[in-house]
Amino acid sequence: MSKGKAAVFLGPGKPFEIRELPLPDVEPDAVLIRISLANVCGSDLHFWRGDAPLRLPEDGWIYGHEMTGRVARLGARVKTDSLGRPLKEGDRVAYTYFYPCGRCHACLNNEPAACPAKIERPLGPSQFPHFHGAFAEYYYLRARGALFLVPDTLPDEMVAPVNCALSQVIFGLHKAGLAFGGSVVIQGAGGLGIQAAAVARDMGAATVIVVDRLPGRLELAQAFGADHTINLDEVPDRKERVALVRRWTGGTGADVACDFVGFPQVIPEGIEMLRSGGTYLEIGTISRGAKVELEPSLLVWGSKTIVGVIQYDPWVIPRALDFLVRNRTRWPFDRLLSHKYPLEKIDQAFADSEWHNRETTAITRAALVP
Numbered sequence: 001m002s003k004g005k006a007a008v009f010l011g012p013g014k015p016f017e018i019r020e021l022p023l024p025d026v027e028p029d030a031v032l033i034r035i036s037l038a039n040v041c042g043s044d045l046h047f048w049r050g051d052a053p054l055r056l057p058e059d060g061w062i063y064g065h066e067m068t069g070r071v072a073r074l075g076a077r078v079k080t081d082s083l084g085r086p087l088k089e090g091d092r093v094a095y096t097y098f099y100p101c102g103r104c105h106a107c108l109n110n111e112p113a114a115c116p117a118k119i120e121r122p123l124g125p126s127q128f129p130h131f132h133g134a135f136a137e138y139y140y141l142r143a144r145g146a147l148f149l150v151p152d153t154l155p156d157e158m159v160a161p162v163n164c165a166l167s168q169v170i171f172g173l174h175k176a177g178l179a180f181g182g183s184v185v186i187q188g189a190g191g192l193g194i195q196a197a198a199v200a201r202d203m204g205a206a207t208v209i210v211v212d213r214l215p216g217r218l219e220l221a222q223a224f225g226a227d228h229t230i231n232l233d234e235v236p237d238r239k240e241r242v243a244l245v246r247r248w249t250g251g252t253g254a255d256v257a258c259d260f261v262g263f264p265q266v267i268p269e270g271i272e273m274l275r276s277g278g279t280y281l282e283i284g285t286i287s288r289g290a291k292v293e294l295e296p297s298l299l300v301w302g303s304k305t306i307v308g309v310i311q312y313d314p315w316v317i318p319r320a321l322d323f324l325v326r327n328r329t330r331w332p333f334d335r336l337l338s339h340k341y342p343l344e345k346i347d348q349a350f351a352d353s354e355w356h357n358r359e360t361t362a363i364t365r366a367a368l369v370p
Helices: 042-049 156-163 165-176 191-202 215-223 238-248 264-272 296-302 316-327 343-353
Strands: 003-008 017-022 031-039 066-074 092-095 138-141 147-149 183-187 207-212 228-231 254-259 274-282 305-308 339-342 366-369
Touching: 003 343, 017 343, 031 092, 031 156, 042 343, 066 138, 066 156, 092 156, 092 316, 147 316, 156 165, 156 316, 165 191, 165 254, 165 274, 165 305, 165 316, 183 191, 183 264, 191 207, 191 215, 191 316, 207 215, 207 238, 215 228, 228 238, 238 264, 254 264, 264 274, 264 296, 274 296, 339 343, 343 366
Parallel strands: 183 207, 183 254, 207 228, 254 274, 274 305, 339 366
Antiparallel strands: 003 017, 031 066, 031 138, 031 366, 066 092, 092 147
């Protein structure tokens, strides 16, 4: 029986365990993908730290979601990608990692990203189809997953963030209503925030402002299209930071502000940075139980909106790939993925990627090469 390796997560503070698992028989509408590259996303660090707690199966959990790969085996009924283009074994693909149920109020209203059942509870590696996440040699794309051929002009390093960070920010800024000539504040210059700067610029934003406390990340944000950056350590006063945003947006405040950092303390400040009628995009804070104090009257008197986004609709992935083809020489995408590790070094990849409670980190994004 053919087998593949996987890194099994046993809980915060515990090392990953490398196991060999049987390759599953592929169902008629499913696809088995040989992973080429799997990135360590900020949300993966939340689970690893333990500040996004969840109930793990007894035999652990294979997780990770920011990945790309090649078709290893096609289900008997799978002849094309989700746009109807012929598909064969060996083709490079980008794909969703969540599965809208098709049978709920959100799905009925054509809002698959809002489907409450699209992320299944963690399954242990002993449960079919065994390969449930990116931190492994294979990923099993279930029948309801969308997948798309990858243009030959894009290297795997550019494609790996497509099915998470890049598609997430494209969909988020779309939902928040960022318009041509608009202004945006991006809180957090990690993988999502850096790419959000480029996406906002590509969407026609006139003013892009990025807030962080790591100088290297702020410099990278400027390389990806940010007009202005604010270093929290250099501008420690919140009122002064809000005043800077107002000055850079003609005295009104930003049309859109976004949490891409994942710590709820930033939210009230981001809302304050908005213009009257502006929209706050909440993507970063996935930790259940994390709370923040808000003054609702500021939303009322300011006619402000808060939009929460988790994942995206499948139409975003081909547009994200087109975005990369169109802009591959415009911004230094090669700087986004700074370190590569073999799967067996996953503990080191996570430890090196950790930036919380540090002054800096040399890593912008770490990738595992199974």
